[in-house]
Amino acid sequence: MNQLITFDPQAIKQLDGLYCLNDLHRMAGGHKKDTPSRFIRLDKTQELIQAFNRQYQKMGSDPHNPLMGSEQVLRVINGGDMQGVYACKPLMFAYTAWLDADFHAVVYKVFDKVLTGQTRTTNHTAQINQLCHELKSITQLLTFCGRNLALHGKQTKPQMLKDLNQLIEQQQPQLNFGGASHE
Numbered sequence: 001m002n003q004l005i006t007f008d009p010q011a012i013k014q015l016d017g018l019y020c021l022n023d024l025h026r027m028a029g030g031h032k033k034d035t036p037s038r039f040i041r042l043d044k045t046q047e048l049i050q051a052f053n054r055q056y057q058k059m060g061s062d063p064h065n066p067l068m069g070s071e072q073v074l075r076v077i078n079g080g081d082m083q084g085v086y087a088c089k090p091l092m093f094a095y096t097a098w099l100d101a102d103f104h105a106v107v108y109k110v111f112d113k114v115l116t117g118q119t120r121t122t123n124h125t126a127q128i129n130q131l132c133h134e135l136k137s138i139t140q141l142l143t144f145c146g147r148n149l150a151l152h153g154k155q156t157k158p159q160m161l162k163d164l165n166q167l168i169e170q171q172q173p174q175l176n177f178g179g180a181s182h183e
Contacts, residue, residue, distance in 0.1 A: 011023060011027070012024060013082060013084065013086075014086075015075065015077075015082055015086050016072060016075070016086075017072070017088070018072060018074075018075055018086035018087055018088055018092075019086060019087060019088075019089065019092040020082075020084045020085070020086055021036035021039070021084065021085045021086070021087050021092065021095050022036055022083075022084035022085060023084070024092065024095060024096060024099070024107070025099070027103075028096070028099045028100055028103045034098075034099050036084070036085035036087075036095065037085065039095050039098055040074065040076075040085060042098075045091075045094070045098075048091060048094055049073050049074055049091065052073045052088060052090060052091060053073050056073065072088070073087065073088050073091060074086070074087050074088070074091060075087075089111075093107070093108060093111075096108070
């Protein structure tokens with residue numbers, strides 16, 4: 001991925017402590033070969049899911065377990081507003097690593113900063129999108145104005161000045177001071 005990566009954890013749907021892999025898929029470019037359904041069918045992914053399930057079962061009774069309440073590793077929802085593949089955070093990170101190393105590094109860094117309180121959880125992506133939209137609108141307006149200035153400055157204004165001068169010449173009375181006789 002040799003492009004600017006913008007990532008906003010608030011743009012990822014969450015369901016019962018699980019993160020929507022489909023949202024991450026879209027953020028990473030949405031290539032068909034990288035769909036969450038392909039990822040979860042891989043043998044290595046299935047092994048990882050089983051390992052996380054074993055870990056969650058071991059830690060399930062520990063009251064100091066930071067994962068309490070989110071023992072589910074993977075959930076697939078077909079249809080509805082929340083349609084998608086949802087995964088626990090470790091599996092979500094595995095998916096981002098499978099997608100692209102650079103994307104994974106950005107996702108991990110942003111999640112780490114948000115979780116450790118090093119950054120505000122404002123919607124930077126929305127702000128970037130809004131500014132890009134405003135910039136595009138201003139650019140279109142300036143282009144329109146520039147075209148009109150060129151058109152009116154080179155064509156309309158000279159023609160209007162010519163028409164105005166003709167009208168002024170027609171309007172002024174012609175006085176004959178050359179000594180012609182009046183009869």
